[in-house]
Amino acid sequence: MAGIGLAGERRRSTEELYQTEAQLARELLKEGTGWETIARRLPDIERVDGEVRISPESLTEIREERLRRLRRYGWEGSFFLAVLVACMAVIWRTLHEEAELARRQENFLASVSHELKSPLASLQLSVDTIRLRRPGPERLTELLDRMTIDLARLETLVSEVLDTAKLESGQRPLKRQAVQLAEEVGEAVAALAERAQATHVDLAVDVDPELAVAADPVAVRTVLRNLLDNALRATATAGGGQIRVAASAAFCASSTTRRSR
Numbered sequence: 001m002a003g004i005g006l007a008g009e010r011r012r013s014t015e016e017l018y019q020t021e022a023q024l025a026r027e028l029l030k031e032g033t034g035w036e037t038i039a040r041r042l043p044d045i046e047r048v049d050g051e052v053r054i055s056p057e058s059l060t061e062i063r064e065e066r067l068r069r070l071r072r073y074g075w076e077g078s079f080f081l082a083v084l085v086a087c088m089a090v091i092w093r094t095l096h097e098e099a100e101l102a103r104r105q106e107n108f109l110a111s112v113s114h115e116l117k118s119p120l121a122s123l124q125l126s127v128d129t130i131r132l133r134r135p136g137p138e139r140l141t142e143l144l145d146r147m148t149i150d151l152a153r154l155e156t157l158v159s160e161v162l163d164t165a166k167l168e169s170g171q172r173p174l175k176r177q178a179v180q181l182a183e184e185v186g187e188a189v190a191a192l193a194e195r196a197q198a199t200h201v202d203l204a205v206d207v208d209p210e211l212a213v214a215a216d217p218v219a220v221r222t223v224l225r226n227l228l229d230n231a232l233r234a235t236a237t238a239g240g241g242q243i244r245v246a247a248s249a250a251f252c253a254s255s256t257t258r259r260s261r
Contacts, residue, residue, distance in 0.1 A: 008086045010207055014191070019054070021042045021044060021045050021054075022045050022053060022054055026052050029052065032197075039043075045109045046056040047178075061246045068252060072074065075235055084118035085126050090139065093239060102182055107229075107230070108164070108226075112157065112161055113195060114192065114195065115157055115195075116154070116157060118149075118153075118194055119150035119151070119153040119154050119157075120154070122147075122150045123147055123151070123154075126144075126147045126150075127147075129143055130143055148182050157248040158168040160218075160221065160222070160223060160225070161219075163218045163222070164218075164222050174216040174219060175213070175216050175217075176214055176215060176216060177215075177216070177217065178213075178214060179209055179212060179213050179214075179215050179216075179217050179220050180206040180209075180211075180212055181208075181211045181212065181213055181247055182205075182208065182209045182211060182222055182247075183221075183246070184217070184224055185205055185207050185224060185245055186205060186207075187221075188221065188225055188228050189203045189205055189245070190229065190230055191225070192229065192232055196232055196243070199240060200234070200236070200239070200240030200241075201232055201235050201236055201240055201241060201243060202241070202242040202243070203228075203242075203243050203245075204245070205243060205244075205245050206244065206245070206246040206247075207246065207247045207248075208248045208249065209247065211249060228243065228245070231243045
């Protein structure tokens with residue numbers, strides 16, 4: 001709008017200048033100056049049937065100049081508007097990705113923290129039992145075996161956290177190889193079995209034991225863990241139910257069934 005107003009103002013200024021030249025030509029004629037002399041000095045003014053006026057060519061030039069300016073302002077305005085919209089889209093996308101990343105990190109940390117509590121609590125219980133009750137050799141061996149299992153679980157969780165962080169940051173290259181899907185699903189379900197039982201969620205698996213996929217093993221574990229963790233969290237929030245993981249050579253799916261309260 002500012003460009004259009006500026007173009008209109010310039011057009012009016014040019015017309016006023018021509019009108020001033022026409023008035024000047026009339027004054028010179030009254031003073032006896034020859035028209036040839038006036039025409040050389042004021043080429044945009046013409047004399048028709050004794051009337052001094054702005055020549056049609058000059059008026060046409062004014063209109064064309066105005067149209068050229070309007071078109072230029074239109075193109076410039078459209079360009080800057082497009083740039084502004086593109087910048088806003090980039091900013092929105094960046095903010096959306098940052099918010100999504102923050103949400104995923106928060107969910108991941110909550111899930112890992114919850115999974116770490118179980119082996120740590122079990123280790124603490126075993127240590128307290130050994131220290132306070134001084135169990136016999138058989139019971140001591142049982143407690144030590146449990147502690148070994150808990151330590152292995154902790155080591156696995158820490159490795160998964162590190163691998164997931166490397167995958168998300170792109171620091172770990174993907175290695176494509178044959179992965180037994182039934183085995184990976186079984187391990188993922190086993191890791192969540194305790195949480196599922198505590199939140200009244202049944203975990204069901206129906207995966208073809210011969211089914212293999214060509215993928216990175218760590219990426220497969222990460223996807224399965226995130227998928228099942230999100231399903232478990234949603235089902236538990238709804239009051240419990242069943243999570244069923246099914247896969248075959250022609251079909252792969254994960255479904256949840258909410259338990260009626």
